[in-house]
Amino acid sequence: MSSHGIRDRVAIVGMGCTTFGEHWTRSADDLLIDAVGEAVTSAGITLDDIDAFWLGTQASGVSGLTLSRPLHLQYKPVTRLENMCATGSEALRNACYAVASGAYDVAMAVGVEKLKDSGMSGLSGTTMPGAGDDSRGEITAPANFSLLAPAYAAKYGLSEEELKDVITRIAWKNHVNGARNPRAQYRKEVPLERIRSAPIVAGMLGVFDCSGVSDGSAAAIVVRAEDAYKYTDRPIFVKALSFVAGPADGLLDPEYDFTTFPEVVASAQEAYRQAGVTDPRAEIALAEVHDCFTPTELVLMEDLGFSERGQAWKDVTSGAFDLDGSLPVNPDGGLKAFGHPIGASGLRMMFEAWLQLRGEAPPERTVRTLAEGRSLALTHNLGGGPGECVSFVSVVGNQLTD
Amino acid sequence: MAGLIAYGAYVPYHRLARTDVAAVLGTKAGKGTRAVAGYDEDTTSMAVEAARGALALDGLRPRIGQLFLATAAPAYLDKTNATAVHAALGLDEHVLAADMAGSVRSGLGALVTAARSPVPTLVVLSDLRTGLPGSADETAGGDGAAAFAFGGHRNGAPVIAELLAHDTVSDEILERWRLPGSPTSRVWEERFAEEIYVTLAGKALGAALDQAGLDIGAIDHFVVSGLHARACATVRRTAGVRPEAVTPDLTGAIGNGGTAQPGLLLADVLDRARPGETIALVVLGDGAGVLLLRTTEALTTHRGARPVAAQIAAGSAPVPYATYLSWRGLLDREPPRRPDPEPPYAPPAHRRGGWKYGFVASRCEKCGTRHLPPDRVCVSCRSVDAMTDEPMEHVRGTVATFTVDRLAHTPSPPMLVVVVDYDGGGRFRCQLTDATEADAVIGARVEMTFRRTVTASGVHNYFWKARPVRTGDTDRTEETHG
Numbered sequence: 001m002s003s004h005g006i007r008d009r010v011a012i013v014g015m016g017c018t019t020f021g022e023h024w025t026r027s028a029d030d031l032l033i034d035a036v037g038e039a040v041t042s043a044g045i046t047l048d049d050i051d052a053f054w055l056g057t058q059a060s061g062v063s064g065l066t067l068s069r070p071l072h073l074q075y076k077p078v079t080r081l082e083n084m085c086a087t088g089s090e091a092l093r094n095a096c097y098a099v100a101s102g103a104y105d106v107a108m109a110v111g112v113e114k115l116k117d118s119g120m121s122g123l124s125g126t127t128m129p130g131a132g133d134d135s136r137g138e139i140t141a142p143a144n145f146s147l148l149a150p151a152y153a154a155k156y157g158l159s160e161e162e163l164k165d166v167i168t169r170i171a172w173k174n175h176v177n178g179a180r181n182p183r184a185q186y187r188k189e190v191p192l193e194r195i196r197s198a199p200i201v202a203g204m205l206g207v208f209d210c211s212g213v214s215d216g217s218a219a220a221i222v223v224r225a226e227d228a229y230k231y232t233d234r235p236i237f238v239k240a241l242s243f244v245a246g247p248a249d250g251l252l253d254p255e256y257d258f259t260t261f262p263e264v265v266a267s268a269q270e271a272y273r274q275a276g277v278t279d280p281r282a283e284i285a286l287a288e289v290h291d292c293f294t295p296t297e298l299v300l301m302e303d304l305g306f307s308e309r310g311q312a313w314k315d316v317t318s319g320a321f322d323l324d325g326s327l328p329v330n331p332d333g334g335l336k337a338f339g340h341p342i343g344a345s346g347l348r349m350m351f352e353a354w355l356q357l358r359g360e361a362p363p364e365r366t367v368r369t370l371a372e373g374r375s376l377a378l379t380h381n382l383g384g385g386p387g388e389c390v391s392f393v394s395v396v397g398n399q400l401t402d
Numbered sequence: 403m404a405g406l407i408a409y410g411a412y413v414p415y416h417r418l419a420r421t422d423v424a425a426v427l428g429t430k431a432g433k434g435t436r437a438v439a440g441y442d443e444d445t446t447s448m449a450v451e452a453a454r455g456a457l458a459l460d461g462l463r464p465r466i467g468q469l470f471l472a473t474a475a476p477a478y479l480d481k482t483n484a485t486a487v488h489a490a491l492g493l494d495e496h497v498l499a500a501d502m503a504g505s506v507r508s509g510l511g512a513l514v515t516a517a518r519s520p521v522p523t524l525v526v527l528s529d530l531r532t533g534l535p536g537s538a539d540e541t542a543g544g545d546g547a548a549a550f551a552f553g554g555h556r557n558g559a560p561v562i563a564e565l566l567a568h569d570t571v572s573d574e575i576l577e578r579w580r581l582p583g584s585p586t587s588r589v590w591e592e593r594f595a596e597e598i599y600v601t602l603a604g605k606a607l608g609a610a611l612d613q614a615g616l617d618i619g620a621i622d623h624f625v626v627s628g629l630h631a632r633a634c635a636t637v638r639r640t641a642g643v644r645p646e647a648v649t650p651d652l653t654g655a656i657g658n659g660g661t662a663q664p665g666l667l668l669a670d671v672l673d674r675a676r677p678g679e680t681i682a683l684v685v686l687g688d689g690a691g692v693l694l695l696r697t698t699e700a701l702t703t704h705r706g707a708r709p710v711a712a713q714i715a716a717g718s719a720p721v722p723y724a725t726y727l728s729w730r731g732l733l734d735r736e737p738p739r740r741p742d743p744e745p746p747y748a749p750p751a752h753r754r755g756g757w758k759y760g761f762v763a764s765r766c767e768k769c770g771t772r773h774l775p776p777d778r779v780c781v782s783c784r785s786v787d788a789m790t791d792e793p794m795e796h797v798r799g800t801v802a803t804f805t806v807d808r809l810a811h812t813p814s815p816p817m818l819v820v821v822v823d824y825d826g827g828g829r830f831r832c833q834l835t836d837a838t839e840a841d842a843v844i845g846a847r848v849e850m851t852f853r854r855t856v857t858a859s860g861v862h863n864y865f866w867k868a869r870p871v872r873t874g875d876t877d878r879t880e881e882t883h884g
Binding site: 120135138140144147151154202203247249251252253256387 | 773829831
């Protein structure tokens with residue numbers, strides 16, 4: 001058994017992404033229609049040219065009809081799937097494999113979520129309790145991810161105040177980036193002190209440590225790499241798609257210390273192997289990572305190999321991951337500022353890679369690492385929480401490897 | 403000789419200061435505090451805690467042949483509440499579990515029934531006393547539970563107090579009453595029943611002493627319990643016992659526990675009594691009842707796991723009156739902007755009863771790894787269906803990490819959540835109760851307690867939470883099970 005990857009076998013030739021935010025006047029159908037429309041226009045094709053669809057949504061619809069009905073797709077295969085907050089990435093992964101297998105020439109991955117209609121704070125998707133006996137109890141997403149903060153501080157000798165400074169800077173950085181993104185939910189820079197002193201939601205996390213609850217949709221069109229230039233002069237090529245579902249033993253096993261996501265480490269190592277990346281910090285031009293909450297982004301920097309263990313907080317503080325840093329992270333604002341409509345987020349990340357690698361990002365947030373000769377972008381998307389999660393890592397590039 | 407073989411009491415952690423009630427309502431200030439069940443407690447969960455204290459010693463649980471739960475504030479009607487206690491204690495399925503619910507006098511009824519029974523019997527007296535804001539019942543009431551196991555030498559358990567005699571007098575008397583569904587009682591004018599109760603107490607006490615061939619001067623501990631405070635005071639003063647034998651009624655510190663009060667007072671006396679002493683327990687309410695007990699040498703080694711006095715001393719700083727009111731459902735507060743909590747589903751709750759009620763985890767037979775909740779596949783060696791049951795309710799643990807969830811649905815926000823690593827292996831994430839944010843820290847020591855986590859769609863959800871191990875706790879469970 002082995003994982004072979006599909007390096008350079010498929011390309012993304014069209015993408016669309018709605019603005020993320022509070023779309024009070026638009027339904028999930030509207031958002032899907034807009035994102036899909038933008039994607040087919042950018043590839044210079046029509047919906048009839050697409051052979052198969054993968055639609056990701058956690059709670060905004062069930063079955064392929066969620067996509068076929070609003071678009072009135074004509075008897076095409078549509079698969080609806082869900083993998084928690086990594087749903088959008090999972091839709092892309094399946095669409096890529098479908099094309100790589102030779103089963104289809106042109107596939108589309110779409111993600112959508114409508115969260116604001118619920119009137120709830122945070123995720124509101126109802127699911128059967130894990131055990132059905134309701135003995136696991138409810139814990140909200142911010143509380144779940146806030147479990148990382150005291151554990152990280154204790155392990156690496158930071159005081160709570162020092163760690164709060166670090167995560168505050170992560171939020172600040174992502175708001176700076178989002179302010180340069182017309183599609184982002186939050187487009188204003190926020191002063192450090194305002195972030196730091198915001199009302200507390202869970203543990204050490206204030207409201208500015210949490211990703212935006214938003215509505216949105218994003219879509220990508222996938223073709224065989226050799227066909228890519230028929231659609232666009234600037235395709236982006238898929239170097240690696242890596243996904244793991246963890247054994248979910250972190251909440252059972254005292255060995256797990258809440259300062260890492262082993263699932264992310266595993267999926268990143270696999271992605272680097274598929275892509276031939278040996279020094280991610282030096283080779284990757286930009287990374288879009290799953291900053292659902294600020295401590296998550298901190299830990300991800302170590303899990304993705306961007307920082308040494310116990311050192312990410314120093315790299316964050318020194319600005320290494322800023323827009324003008326040595327490895328810009330979440331240049332589009334991330335989940336934090338762009339917003340987090342669950343099923344759409346993975347594809348939104350890819351949309352930023354698409355813009356940056358094609359030189360289409362607005363100048364004020366174009367990363368300089370590209371001009372320095374790097375050509376790879378990484379997206380990372382996870383679902384679940386510390387101790388039990390699913391993790392996705394992709395590497396894409398704007399050139400075929402020789 | 404038959405008699406008492408075990409006892410335990412449970413006084414909830416929280417207190418309400420009577421001065422705070424007066425300050426909020428502008429009424430006359432009372433003195434002292436009353437015990438208050440937490441937002442996550444009811445008569446069923448408190449009964450479990452009292453019974454755990456009574457049956458902490460190894461080998462006692464398998465001896466129990468029947469279980470009665472007495473309460474005037476049952477968590478459910480129609481559905482038996484004693485079965486939840488039975489499940490939480492992990493008693494054999496053939497052990498009868500039944501409620502004696504509705505009246506405060508059911509506590510006396512359960513005690514006498516247990517004392518007379520040829521089958522080793524566990525009785526739990528549990529009550530949650532509520533009154534309208536500002537009422538005497540609100541400030542004088544108290545919440546708590548006590549548990550007693552009666553058996554005998556044939557059962558193989560040492561008797562810690564022999565039952566010398568008992569007597570009951572029944573009298574239909576409209577003195578205190580409450581219609582089903584009503585949160586509070588009504589009482590007749592106080593002086594009407596006083597003389598009646600004093601007379602009835604004299605009859606029952608005289609009959610019991612005659613049976614035992616004892617003079618009233620032989621009583622070393624005179625315990626008088628009842629909701630008619632004036633009658634109780636008169637009986638204490640006029641019954642003719644030696645003044646030093648009259649025991650304190652604890653109402654200043656924890657209030658009057660109603661159905662549970664005779665149990666709490668008796669447990670407190672047993673915590674202190676020396677071997678060979680005579681205890682008279684007098685219970686007033688719709689008549690009178692008396693139990694005469696004589697302590698044995700075994701008492702000194704078989705006392706309840708947590709003395710009543712220690713539990714009183716370990717009580718919380720008073721909770722604000724508004725907090726108490728919202729816990730009792732007397733103050734409706736804005737819920738969080740979150741989906742309503744879901745009730746447990748009946749089939750999974752039933753098939754996972756060992757876990758949900760008994761906190762029974764599993765241990766891998768191949769590699770020894772503990773699993774909370776129990777798994778079929780080992781998290782370490784991935785063996786399938788090679789697990790043995792691993793009761794965890796007595797195992798203490800240490801907090802690995804924690805959070806304070808200010809968004810989660812809980813009757814008393816914020817929700818404290820801890821990841822607990824248990825002594826001897828195993829990890830579980832659960833709520834931390836009877837605690838403040840200062841108690842949620844890495845390295846804190848915790849123990850498990852049975853709680854009502856939430857009531858959703860008319861269903862009580864019972865499960866276990868962690869609570870801080872407080873200094874001064876003499877938790878015998880650790881020694882015996884550790």
